[in-house]
Amino acid sequence: MMNKLLKQSLFLGAMTISAVCGAFETPQIADNSDQKHYQTKMYAQGVEIPWGMTQLPSGDLLVTDRKGELRVIRDGKLLADKVGGLPEIVAQGQGGLLDIALHPDYEKNGWLYITFASPQGEGEGTNTALMRAKYDAKNITITHQNMLYKGSDNTTKRHHFGSRIAFDDKGYVYFSIGDRGERDRKPQDLSLDGGKVYRLHDDGRIPTDNPFVGQANAKTATYSYGHRNPQGMAKHPKTGEIWLHEHGPKGGDEINLVAAGKNYGWPVISYGVNYSGSKFTELTEKRGMEQPLHHWTPSIAPSGMVFVTSDKYPHWQGKILVGSLKFHYLVLVDVTENSVKGQSKIFEGIGRVRSLMQGNDGYLYVGTDGGGIKRIEPKN
Numbered sequence: 001m002m003n004k005l006l007k008q009s010l011f012l013g014a015m016t017i018s019a020v021c022g023a024f025e026t027p028q029i030a031d032n033s034d035q036k037h038y039q040t041k042m043y044a045q046g047v048e049i050p051w052g053m054t055q056l057p058s059g060d061l062l063v064t065d066r067k068g069e070l071r072v073i074r075d076g077k078l079l080a081d082k083v084g085g086l087p088e089i090v091a092q093g094q095g096g097l098l099d100i101a102l103h104p105d106y107e108k109n110g111w112l113y114i115t116f117a118s119p120q121g122e123g124e125g126t127n128t129a130l131m132r133a134k135y136d137a138k139n140i141t142i143t144h145q146n147m148l149y150k151g152s153d154n155t156t157k158r159h160h161f162g163s164r165i166a167f168d169d170k171g172y173v174y175f176s177i178g179d180r181g182e183r184d185r186k187p188q189d190l191s192l193d194g195g196k197v198y199r200l201h202d203d204g205r206i207p208t209d210n211p212f213v214g215q216a217n218a219k220t221a222t223y224s225y226g227h228r229n230p231q232g233m234a235k236h237p238k239t240g241e242i243w244l245h246e247h248g249p250k251g252g253d254e255i256n257l258v259a260a261g262k263n264y265g266w267p268v269i270s271y272g273v274n275y276s277g278s279k280f281t282e283l284t285e286k287r288g289m290e291q292p293l294h295h296w297t298p299s300i301a302p303s304g305m306v307f308v309t310s311d312k313y314p315h316w317q318g319k320i321l322v323g324s325l326k327f328h329y330l331v332l333v334d335v336t337e338n339s340v341k342g343q344s345k346i347f348e349g350i351g352r353v354r355s356l357m358q359g360n361d362g363y364l365y366v367g368t369d370g371g372g373i374k375r376i377e378p379k380n
Contacts, residue, residue: 025251025298032332032344034315036379040347043365043375046078047071050367052099052115052164055359057107058137063367064114066096072140073373083135085142090117090126093158098128099175101165103202110134111202113148115163115175120150127151127193128163128177132202148204149175149221151193157181160194160247164233164305169240172199172207174258176244178229179266183280187226187266190218195266197230197244197258199223211261226264226289227256232305232322239337245305245322248272249280251297255320256290257338265289271297294333294340301326304356304367312362312378321364323353330356330366350374 049066056062061073062083068091070083089097095117103111111132118129129150133142160178167173179187179195187195190212198221199210212218230246242258252272256264269283271292285291296302304323308316320333329348334341351368358364364376 026327027296027298027300029300029331029343029345032346035346037315038313038346038376039379040350040366040374040376043373044073044076044078045372047073047367047373049096049369050355050373051097052101053355053357053365053367053373054100054102054112055357055361056102056135056137057360059361060137061359061365061373062100062112062135063373064097064100066098067091068097068116070097070100070114070142079140081140083140083142085133085136085145087116087131087145087147088119090119092117092126095126095128095158095161098161098163099165101167103132104167104171113165113173113175115161115165117161118150119154120147121152121154123154125154125156127154127180128161128175130163130165130173130175130198130200132204146204148173148200149198151177151180153186153192153194155180155182160229162230164231164244166233166235166242166244167202168235168242171202173202174199174223174233174242176227176230176233176246178227178231178246183228183267187228188263188268190215190222190225193219195225195227196222197224197227197233197242223260224258224262224264226262226266226268228266231303233258234305234307234320236335236337237307237309237318241338243305243307243320245302247301248295248297248299250275250277251295251299253296253299253302254292255294255333255340256292259290262290263288264292271295272299293335293338294343299326300324300331302331303354306356306358306364308358308364310358310362310364313364313376321356323356323366325352325354325369328352347376 098115162176232245249272351371355367
């Protein structure tokens with residue numbers, strides 16, 4: 001009954017979005033012929049909106065449910081016990097319990113990182129926060145909580161929280177906060193949180209070489225700005241650079257290579273328009289603002305992002321896998337060290353893709369809203 005109600009809710013939500021945005025335009029993305037070598041299988045069910053996933057050395061999956069629950073999946077089965085010890089999380093609109101990632105040296109230090117909508121701080125409402133903690137597998141609880149960063153200037157707006165987490169090869173942690181629905185205020189203002197990608201030491205200290213350290217009134221954790229709502233972030237396996245994708249409005253979803261101090265233009269430049277079809281800017285480029293490596297116009301509503309490096313997928317190695325919330329498929333993006341060469345789509349109908357993960361076991365996992373977590377497996 002609960003699954004049926006959830007599916008009805010998701011359908012009605014999609015209908016509402018469609019009514020606001022008008023009929024969905026379908027982007028021209030060719031099918032990928034290499035899909036024939038792989039198949040998707042249901043791995044686990046019971047997490048309503050699997051916003052983020054990570055795999056522990058034991059093989060267990062920790063999965064965030066946006067409604068504010070952290071769940072454990074063991075051998076394809078959802079454990080009955082919810083993970084305890086979480087901080088106060090506000091699950092409203094697009095906010096709630098968001099991404100999760102392990103420290104690169106997790107087996108030595110045991111740190112995991114979580115983003116969530118937090119009410120802490122001044123003002124009504126919430127903003128995105130990053131914390132680290134340790135997981136007590138025996139008691140299924142979180143311990144040693146340590147808030148690393150909390151976006152200030154809380155707002156009662158319920159959308160554009162971001163927020164993905166990635167580590168580079170130097171041990172810095174990056175995470176995103178969306179514009180929080182304040183398009184014309186936050187992304188271009190360095191004194192405000194929102195519409196930014198942040199870089200911290202793994203313990204939350206601000207690196208002295210962050211680009212805006214020493215600049216008056218600037219949020220010195222900021223690494224790049226002018227972002228709308230990044231919900232995909234991953235480290236390039238060869239260069240170590242951080243790539244991300246972000247939602248545009250109606251059109252203008254972007255893939256960007258994150259670089260220190262760069263301005264990615266939102267909302268001054270964009271390839272998208274308002275959901276009503278009206279324009280909010282006449283510009284698609286401007287001096288001092290970065291062009292995307294790729295943009296989806298029409299929009300695919302991207303969520304989740306992973307570089308494929310596993311030997312289980314020889315046809316896809318080195319490519320980026322991106323999920324589409326809107327069109328219920330995956331997009332394989334062919335990239336070089338600093339550019340996008342092409343794209344193709346796979347597994348149409350897989351579901352409303354929310355999260356992607358390449359596990360320690362080498363398998364690709366796909367979290368879908370109301371549709372369970374699938375695993376992509378070689379047919380042979």
